[in-house]
Structures are given as C-alpha cells and as structure tokens.
Amino acid sequence: MKEVRLHGRGGQGGVTSAELVATAAIAEGRYAQAFPSFGPERRGAPVAAFVRVSDKQIRTREKVYHPDIVLVLDASLPGIVKVSDGLKDGGIVILNSSLCEDDIRKQFGLTAKLAVVDANTIAQEVLGIPITNTTMLGALLKATGIVGLDAISDALDKRFGKLAEKNKAALRRAYEETVIYG
Amino acid sequence: MSKRVGVEVSIAVADAVALARAEVIPAYPITPQTHIVEHLSEIVANGHLDAEFIPVESEHAAMSCACGSSAAGARTFTATSSQGLSLMSEILYHPGPMRLPIVMVVANRALAAPISIWNDHQDIMVQRDIGWIQTFAENGQEAVDLLLHAFRVAEDRRVALPFIVNIDGFTLSHVIEPIIMPDQEEVDRYIPPFKPHYKLDPRKPVSMGPVGIPEVYTEERMAHNEALKASKRVILQGWKEFAEIFGRQYNPVEVYRTEDAETLLVTMGSISETAMTAVDEMRNAGKKVGLVRIRLWRPFPGPEFRKAIGKAKTLAVIDRCLPPGAVCGPVGAELRSLLYRVPGAPKIFSFVAGLGGRDVTVDRFKEIVDKAELYAKKRPVELYEVIGVREK
Numbered sequence: 105m106k107e108v109r110l111h112g113r114g115g116q117g118g119v120t121s122a123e124l125v126a127t128a129a130i131a132e133g134r135y136a137q138a139f140p141s142f143g144p145e146r147r148g149a150p151v152a153a154f155v156r157v158s159d160k161q162i163r164t165r166e167k168v169y170h171p172d173i174v175l176v177l178d179a180s181l182p183g184i185v186k187v188s189d190g191l192k193d194g195g196i197v198i199l200n201s202s203l204c205e206d207d208i209r210k211q212f213g214l215t216a217k218l219a220v221v222d223a224n225t226i227a228q229e230v231l232g233i234p235i236t237n238t239t240m241l242g243a244l245l246k247a248t249g250i251v252g253l254d255a256i257s258d259a260l261d262k263r264f265g266k267l268a269e270k271n272k273a274a275l276r277r278a279y280e281e282t283v284i285y286g
Numbered sequence: 287m288s289k290r291v292g293v294e295v296s297i298a299v300a301d302a303v304a305l306a307r308a309e310v311i312p313a314y315p316i317t318p319q320t321h322i323v324e325h326l327s328e329i330v331a332n333g334h335l336d337a338e339f340i341p342v343e344s345e346h347a348a349m350s351c352a353c354g355s356s357a358a359g360a361r362t363f364t365a366t367s368s369q370g371l372s373l374m375s376e377i378l379y380h381p382g383p384m385r386l387p388i389v390m391v392v393a394n395r396a397l398a399a400p401i402s403i404w405n406d407h408q409d410i411m412v413q414r415d416i417g418w419i420q421t422f423a424e425n426g427q428e429a430v431d432l433l434l435h436a437f438r439v440a441e442d443r444r445v446a447l448p449f450i451v452n453i454d455g456f457t458l459s460h461v462i463e464p465i466i467m468p469d470q471e472e473v474d475r476y477i478p479p480f481k482p483h484y485k486l487d488p489r490k491p492v493s494m495g496p497v498g499i500p501e502v503y504t505e506e507r508m509a510h511n512e513a514l515k516a517s518k519r520v521i522l523q524g525w526k527e528f529a530e531i532f533g534r535q536y537n538p539v540e541v542y543r544t545e546d547a548e549t550l551l552v553t554m555g556s557i558s559e560t561a562m563t564a565v566d567e568m569r570n571a572g573k574k575v576g577l578v579r580i581r582l583w584r585p586f587p588g589p590e591f592r593k594a595i596g597k598a599k600t601l602a603v604i605d606r607c608l609p610p611g612a613v614c615g616p617v618g619a620e621l622r623s624l625l626y627r628v629p630g631a632p633k634i635f636s637f638v639a640g641l642g643g644r645d646v647t648v649d650r651f652k653e654i655v656d657k658a659e660l661y662a663k664k665r666p667v668e669l670y671e672v673i674g675v676r677e678k
Contacts, residue, residue, distance in 0.1 A: 123462050126462045127291075127293075128292075129292070130291070130464045131292065135463075136463065137462065138461070138462040138463075139456075139460055139461045139462070142318075142404060142405075142456035142460060142643065143404070143456075143643075162463075163560070163562050163563045164560045165457050165461075165556050165557060165559055166560055166645055166647045166648065
C-alpha cells in the first residue's frame with residue numbers, strides 16, 4: 105500500500121487531485137481511498153488531502169501519519185509547512201518549484217528524495233492560470249508510477265469534460281519535465 | 287449490471303436513495319451530512335429522480351414533514367447529523383408508534399459543547415430509545431447496501447417502522463473509495479412499491495397519532511416495542527434476499543478471527559476496519575484476539591451476540607460516546623445487561639474512544655486489548671475508561 109499526502113492551499117484543487125488519483129486507481133481494478141483533512145477549509149490557507157492506493161482491500165480508517173509520498177502543489181508552502189513531516193524512510197517529496205536542487209535543500213531543509221517540476225510556468229502557459237493540481241499529477245506519475253497515465257487521463261475526462269484536454273496536456277508536459285534527485 | 291466505481295460515500299448514498307425511488311425528501315443541510323442532500327437536490331432538479339425535494343427551514347420541520355409525507359403514503363427519505371438530529375428530537379419519537387417507515391441516514395457527529403463537527407456516536411446514542419430500527423455501516427459499500435435494505439425492511443407490512451442507517455461523519459461520508467453500485471433493475475426487484483396499511487386520504491379518512499389516554503397508552507407503547515422486536519425476522523430475511531440478488535451477505539453481528547480468541551474487541555461503525563488490522567497484527571504476535579462488530583443496534587440482536595462471543599473470557603467494548611455521570615458507555619451497558627448472570631459470561635471492560643474526531647488507530651486498539659487483559663487479571667471492579675486523553 106502506498107500512502108500520499110498532498111499539500112495545497114484552499115481552492116487550489118488538492119482534494120480534486122486526491123480524488124483523481126483514487127478514482128484512477130479504482131478504475132484500474134485496484135483499491136484506493138481519498139479524503140480531505142476533515143473540517144472547514146478556507147480559501148488560500150494551507151490544506152492537506154490524502155490518498156491510499158493498494159492492490160489489496162484497504163482495512164484502515166486511520167489518518168495518514170507516515171506517507172510514502174508527499175505532493176506539494178504550491179511553491180510557497182515548503183517555507184511555511186513542514187512538508188516532510190512523518191515521511192517514511194525512502195519516501196519522496198514532489199515539489200512545484202523553479203529552484204535548483206541545492207537551493208531547495210538549503211532553503212527548506214529537505215534531505216529526502218526529491219522530484220521537482222516548475223508547475224506554475226506549465227500551468228500558466230498551458231491552462232492560462234497558475235492552478236497546478238492537475239499539472240502536479242504529471243510529476244506524481246513520473247516520480248512514483250502510482251497510477252497509469254491512461255487511467256488518470258480517463259479520470260480527467262470524467263471529471264472535467266471538455267476542459268480535460270488542456271489539463272491532460274499540462275499533466276503530460278509536467279510528466280516530461282519532472283526531474284528526480286535521489 | 288452493477289458497476290464498481292470510485293466515488294465519495296455521500297454521493298453513493300444519494301445515488302442509492304435515487305435507485306430506491308424515494309418520493310419525498312424533506313431535508314436541511316448540516317455538516318457532515320451536506321453532500322448527501324446537496325446531491326439529492328441536484329438529482330431531483332436534473333429530473334433523474336421523480337421526487338419532491340423540500341428544502342425545509344429546520345430539522346424539526348424536516349422530520350415533521352417526513353411524518354406527513356410518509357403518512358400520506360409516499361416513500362420518504364431524509365438525512366441529518368448531530369445538532370440537527372437533536373433539533374428533530376421532539377418529532378423522532380412519533381413515527382415509531384405511528385408505524386411510519388421513514389428512512390434516514392445519520393452522518394454521525396459529536397454534540398456540543400464544545401462545538402465539534404467531527405465524528406463520534408454521541409448524536410445517535412442520545413436518540414437510542416426513539417424506537418427506530420438502527421444499523422451501523424462499516425464502509426461505503428455497506429452504507430449503500432444497508433440503505434437499500436432499510437427501504438426494503440421499513441416498508442414491509444409486517445414491520446412498518448422507521449429506520450436509521452448510521453454512517454460515520456467524515457471518516458465515511460467524505461471518503462472516496464470503491465463501491466459496487468447496483469443497477470436499477472436489481473434494486474426494483476429488491477424494493478417493491480410502498481403499499482402502506484393505512485394512509486391519509488380524504489376519501490377514506492383515518493386519524494393518526496391521536497392522544498393516548500391512560501387506558502391505551504401502555505398497550506400502544508407495548509405494541510410498538512413488540513413490533514420493533516419482531517422486526518428482526520424481516521431484517522434477517524431482508525439481508526438474505528439482498529445476498530440472493532446482490533451477492534453480498536450481511537448479519538446482525540459480524541465476527542473476525544474469533545476462533546479460539548480469549549479477548550474480543552467489540553465495535554460499531556467504521557473503526558471496525560482499523561480494528562481488523564489491529565487484530566491481524568496482534569494475532570501475528572501470538573495474541574488470541576478477535577473482533578465482534580455490531581451492525582444491528584436496534585432491535586438489539588441478543589442471541590446472535592451471545593453466539594458471536596463464543597467462549598471468550600474478556601470483552602473490550604468500545605463506545606464512541608461518553609454519557610456524563612453514567613456507569614459506562616451505552617454499548618458497554620447494553621452488553622453488561624445482556625450477559626449479567628449468564629453462566630460463563632466474559633468479563634466486560636468498557637472503553638470510550640474516538641470522541642469528536644479523535645483518531646482511533648491500530649496502536650489504540652492494541653492499548654485497549656492490553657488494558658482489558660490486565661484489568662481482567664487485576665481489577666476487581668469493572669469500570670470504564672476514556673482512551674487517549676492528553677494529560678499535558
């Protein structure tokens with residue numbers, strides 16, 4: 105079982121990202137759970153969402169305390185939230201950032217495996233808005249293979265209808281441009 | 287054909303209400319029930335369900351309206367949580383003895399004060415004695431299946447009683463997970479059209495819910511109690527028919543790895559899945575531990591529960607409710623009454639856990655089992671204990 109914690113800001117679509125990963129995994133015939141951090145959320149405030157994906161039935165309703173994967177949608181969050189909290193040994197932090205590896209590690213004190221993509225630029229250029237929830241899914245897939253590209257594309261089609269194409273393009277570009285630092 | 291989908295449990299519950307062809311839905315939104323009634327209002331507005339969706343002014347009005355529409359012969363559904371259920375309280379006692387088969391989902395949530403929107407079972411335990419049939423769901427699939435079962439049983443002319451399906455707020459209601467959604471043809475086969483014994487009809491006038499003078503009140507309350515107890519037969523039959531059509535079998539009490547178990551955890555609702563994982567880990571460590579889960583809470587399935595616990599020596603009963611000043615939690619108290627003076631009955635230890643959204647983790651279940659086993663050896667008086675209290 106893989107556990108994912110997503111960090112975003114209220115209104116950026118972090119919960120939707122979690123939902124897309126879970127529905128894609130379920131459509132692949134596997135098991136998944138997605139849930140928000142329960143409670144009232146405010147636009148712009150740091151928020152989290154969670155996903156579990158497994159080949160076997162998931163028999164826990166615990167919160168996610170020790171994620172295998174942390175996905176950070178908003179470039180400003182690592183300076184505010186301790187994004188690597190509870191990360192499992194060998195876990196990975198996937199960041200939206202235009203910084204180089206050294207600067208990221210220095211500024212945010214991150215020692216874990218990293219995957220980095222400049223999602224703000226991609227989202228701005230492809231979608232015309234700096235909302236990175238679908239773009240960052242490209243980085244998640246590239247870095248972890250947690251679900252397949254086909255399944256996530258179908259999930260995007262179902263969720264967004266005619267807006268899906270642009271989101272799929274942003275996701276694919278992020279998939280290609282994501283760099284992994286061991 | 288039924289279809290396996292990834293869907294939020296609240297949305298699946300609303301879709302199941304539509305599959306059951308509810309005709310009147312008076313509802314007032316309250317967290318964490320909101321997504322259920324929001325989605326129902328969409329389904330009705332889109333024309334996918336031919337029903338009256340009545341956006342009432344309060345939960346008191348929601349339940350009053352539900353009584354009226356059920357009395358008029360309409361299949362009636364509503365949903366609420368917490369303070370909303372409390373605001374219904376005055377009306378909740380009416381549909382039982384009036385034999386109105388309203389179906390309601392309660393997305394269980396704590397009660398104030400302090401204000402909490404998060405999950406526990408205090409809202410429904412306050413309403414334990416309203417005289418409705420009550421079940422508790424473990425996961426999203428069960429939420430859907432128990433809801434269909436509720437419509438099937440409540441409206442059965444041998445039952446004619448209101449029915450609550452409890453689903454844990456947030457920990458079930460707001461989770462996206464795989465659910466097999468039945469198709470319309472299957473559901474239509476399972477739930478026949480609603481044909482009440484009597485209904486409000488100006489052409490054939492009847493009085494419903496008049497004053498019960500001292501000469502009849504006792505008999506009326508007793509008749510209702512007998513009807514509730516007798517409903518178990520139809521509840522069981524409803525689950526048997528459900529298995530025949532949908533292939534999933536449900537029982538009033540479920541057991542997990544209870545063979546040769548000396549200590550049993552006893553749970554209700556969605557913490558049971560985490561408890562299973564805890565049982566697996568404790569079994570791997572050589573402990574003789576199992577799990578008993580109560581699905582049917584009212585009418586209480588006494589014989590089934592006694593059979594489920596086998597020859598266990600210790601029960602660790604978990605209540606999601608802290609009744610101030612009481613001897614112990616309501617589930618613990620129920621089981622102590624049930625097993626009092628039964629020869630060979632296990633020692634019963636009552637634990638209160640998971641109040642107001644506090645997580646009940648695998649480690650907490652292990653702590654509960656360890657404590658129950660220690661108290662069984664050492665503590666002469668059986669009290670109850672609140673688990674996981676921060677002292678600093």
